[in-house]
Amino acid sequence: MTNPVHDVIIVGGSYAGLSAALQLGRARRDVLIIDEGKRRNRFASHSHGFLTQDGVDPAVIAAEARAQVMEYKTVDWLAGRAETAERTDEGFAVTLAGKRHLSRRLLLATGVRDILPEIAGLEERWGKAVFHCPYCHGYELNQGQIGVIAGSDLSMHHALMLPDWGPTTFLINDAFEPDAEQLQSLAARGVRVETSPIREITGHADIRLADGRILSFAGLFSLARFEMASPLAQQLGLQFEEGPVGSVIKTDPMKETSMPGVFACGDAARPMASVALAVGDGNLAGAGLHRSLMFGSI
Numbered sequence: 001m002t003n004p005v006h007d008v009i010i011v012g013g014s015y016a017g018l019s020a021a022l023q024l025g026r027a028r029r030d031v032l033i034i035d036e037g038k039r040r041n042r043f044a045s046h047s048h049g050f051l052t053q054d055g056v057d058p059a060v061i062a063a064e065a066r067a068q069v070m071e072y073k074t075v076d077w078l079a080g081r082a083e084t085a086e087r088t089d090e091g092f093a094v095t096l097a098g099k100r101h102l103s104r105r106l107l108l109a110t111g112v113r114d115i116l117p118e119i120a121g122l123e124e125r126w127g128k129a130v131f132h133c134p135y136c137h138g139y140e141l142n143q144g145q146i147g148v149i150a151g152s153d154l155s156m157h158h159a160l161m162l163p164d165w166g167p168t169t170f171l172i173n174d175a176f177e178p179d180a181e182q183l184q185s186l187a188a189r190g191v192r193v194e195t196s197p198i199r200e201i202t203g204h205a206d207i208r209l210a211d212g213r214i215l216s217f218a219g220l221f222s223l224a225r226f227e228m229a230s231p232l233a234q235q236l237g238l239q240f241e242e243g244p245v246g247s248v249i250k251t252d253p254m255k256e257t258s259m260p261g262v263f264a265c266g267d268a269a270r271p272m273a274s275v276a277l278a279v280g281d282g283n284l285a286g287a288g289l290h291r292s293l294m295f296g297s298i
């Protein structure tokens with residue numbers, strides 16, 4: 001039996017991919033979603049800032065979204081990691097566990113992977129006591145003491161923002177040397193600067209410094225760099241856009257990439273990340289894909 005050719009294969013069945021699938025399912029298009037279930041926010045037990053779902057477990061939001069999308073009979077789900085993606089004469093082929101799946105259009109909603117600073121005790125506290133997004137997790141710290149761990153001078157932005165959520169200490173950790181102007185703007189925002197390097201994070205969010213002192217915080221923030229969670233965009237030779245902490249797939253306003261017929265949405269294709277933005281992006285990509293299926297030349 002020959003493989004069916006789906007209208008769209010969506011790699012990544014989290015907020016962005018499911019939002020696109022919802023649009024396509026509602027247009028009665030044949031969609032295959034491939035997902036390996038490693039959402040970026042899987043380390044956090046609460047998600048904030050997405051209207052109607054504020055404070056809900058991010059796994060619950062994703063599961064509800066999936067259940068609603070799978071009500072559409074033309075949408076199918078395959079669990080697992082898509083290994084390769086390539087262009088064919090008729091469209092695209094994606095392999096999973098050695099099997100080829102074919103489609104006329106391809107959507108990458110594969111997200112990104114955070115590259116955490118190598119500080120003992122940080123990784124196991126990621127999403128629990130160490131965060132990157134103040135809007136997502138700042139409010140719940142109840143105006144307690146906040147530590148910002150510098151990764152480079154880009155962390156200045158973080159340090160200057162966080163006083164709105166609580167008294168802030170900027171832990172330079174040998175990442176850069178603030179100049180006089182930077183020190184002045186930190187002082188203007190009431191930020192305390194700590195120059196003794198970090199040895200480890202212990203307890204809830206206690207920082208043991210090289211000079212032996214221990215500073216206790218309600219929460220810590222660190223601006224992690226990120227990379228693509230999947231090499232599919234590189235395999236296809238898509239163009240990227242350089243951002244301050246990582247590159248994202250370049251798209252046009254309807255989320256089509258540099259390769260006609262391949263779309264990208266969510267964290268993989270936008271520098272600002274949130275569940276709400278991923279859902280909005282997926283909604284755009286779904287409409288863009290539908291338009292491309294109706295009026296495109298391939």
Ligand SMILES: Cc1cc2nc3c(=O)[nH]c(=O)nc-3n(C[C@H](O)[C@H](O)[C@H](O)COP(=O)(O)OP(=O)(O)OC[C@H]3O[C@@H](n4cnc5c(N)ncnc54)[C@H](O)[C@@H]3O)c2cc1C
Binds near residue numbers: 112126230265276278
């Ligand atoms: C610790 C933490 C806490 C956060 N908290 C919040 C918050 O409170 N509020 C908020 O709005 N945002 C929060 N975010 C940001 C939020 O997680 C992302 O913006 C959001 O998950 C992006 O959705 P997405 O669908 O683009 O990608 P993701 O949710 O990361 O999903 C990508 C999906 O693609 C799958 N995938 C990737 N490659 C493949 C492949 N080759 N084959 C098959 N499947 C693949 C992954 O397994 C995953 O299921 C947080 C992020 C982190 C790191």
